[in-house]
Amino acid sequence: MTIATRRGVIGLLSAGAALLSSRVAPAAETQAASSPADDACILTPQSESGPYYLDPRLVRADIAEGRPGVPLGLRLRVIEAGACTPISGARVDVWHCDARGIYSGYPGQGDNHKLDQSGKTYLRGTQLADAAGWAGFTTIYPGWYAGRATHIHFRVFVDDATVLTGQTFFPEALNEFIYTNVPDYTGRPQQRLVINANDRVATEADPDHRAYCAIKEERDRYIATLTLAVSRKPAPPVEMPTGKLPPAPWIKDRLAALVPGLKRSPF
Template sequence: MTDRQEPAHKQDLTRRRMILAGGAAVAAAGIGAGAVANASAGESGGRGKNPAGQGEACYRLTSETTEGPYYIDADKIRKDITEGKEGIPMTLRLKVIDSDTCKPVAKAAVDIWHCDALGLYSGYESMSQGGGPGGPGGGGTPPSGAPTDAPTGMPTDAPTGTPPSGGPGGGGHSEPTDDKRYLRGTQLTDKHGHVEFRTIFPGWYQGRAVHIHTKVHVGGTMTDAGYEGGHTCHTGQFFFAEQAVLDSAEVAPYSTSTTTRTTLTEDTIYDRSGVTGGLMKLSYRRKHMDRGVVGSITMGVDPDETHDGTGM
């Protein structure tokens, strides 16, 4: 070994760090200098089997979570799910891999759905517990500043309707109460296991940290009515670093929310396992979050298993 060579185990460690950081680096490249990359300090990916020549870390199985009450079957096949909703633009870059073989899972249907900037879910606006002044879950006059990191006191309005997913009372499914379908969509992964959505940064509602729901379906077929057949091999949620949420709270309309916010450490669903638990890598331009955020994550799934999130 020459003076300029590192021991093999250090080289392996360096390569692994570069691999795990790759998603954030690629995302930041499209935003420019001064970008912020957010992730938990306790983030861990872990390795499964890694065949010779495999160029990417193989993550453990991504944590399974409850489906929650606000799921609507995959019938909106589209990349842009905003439908004109106001909020911080967000590009969501997802990858699905087989956690055992580390190979990409192609032609999997990936569902995502989440609330708007004020905590309302399409299809369930009357049941949602978010909202700004005068809206469902709202408390009247907007606060003078952004929500604090630790919520204090109880909400002024008693919640009505079904509790939010993961909150008190569980997450049994509820039938939609309206025909709106913003911030919901499904796409098929390409041969590399990739899928990308255009959406907005989610807001928050009583009882839950900021999150995005997801399902991964395999073995079905695409039809005019949507994705049909097959089975759901993963039901999970994506989470956001606290600093990113605090930054979003300084931007309208998030800044008008009167809903008490639950922090990531207080959330009843996030299992504190970093990427494995759904914590996303986020990149955005420093002090200019309103211009857009890029979020990315790799989901390790077992295509042979069924996890529909309804029995949790």
């Protein structure tokens, strides 16, 4: 996507997002505005690492590697739970799928599960938190794949020990607008059936939405921010459940699930 095209897309998205926000603010932003400041000091919930983690040992801020998509800046702040003090030097790994729901580094990717992306490293990287606890990445807005809501994975290390493995989720109204209007994300053979409201990881691991990111618009990109409150005690990554999982609940009222505040059940 060229710079000119990116600016055009951001303009289109800004108009759509403004229309949505004129009706109701995204859930993450609403919560951030109404929550006490010390809420950020409560432990960020652990969630499963998923099947696609790998450590390519790439210490870099720009992880896009030219993958097409809406530009996104991701800013994660690592603090100690309770004390609320930043943890300088904490290692933060992130990884996520591209605009078409494809992960680098693994076979069996894509809607037909036939793409082999072994050996590739796009949309993966590591940063060390600065003195204020911030680690920043330049990437693209993540796409979706069957069975999961939109998310970005993260893992935090302190003194070489894993202290947090989790996922951050995005406002569904913005997800829907991007996926139905931006060519890099459109034209998929399947319908997106799993969203935040019926995603097993989102609803079971994070019912209080503590790992939902806040989104703001800049001139040529979106910025997603999230504070990660951790304990310094090692916390082994949560593995995916084994066996056949129950299907996600069926969403009967999609609008109610996408736009918070409508006061009606999506199920």
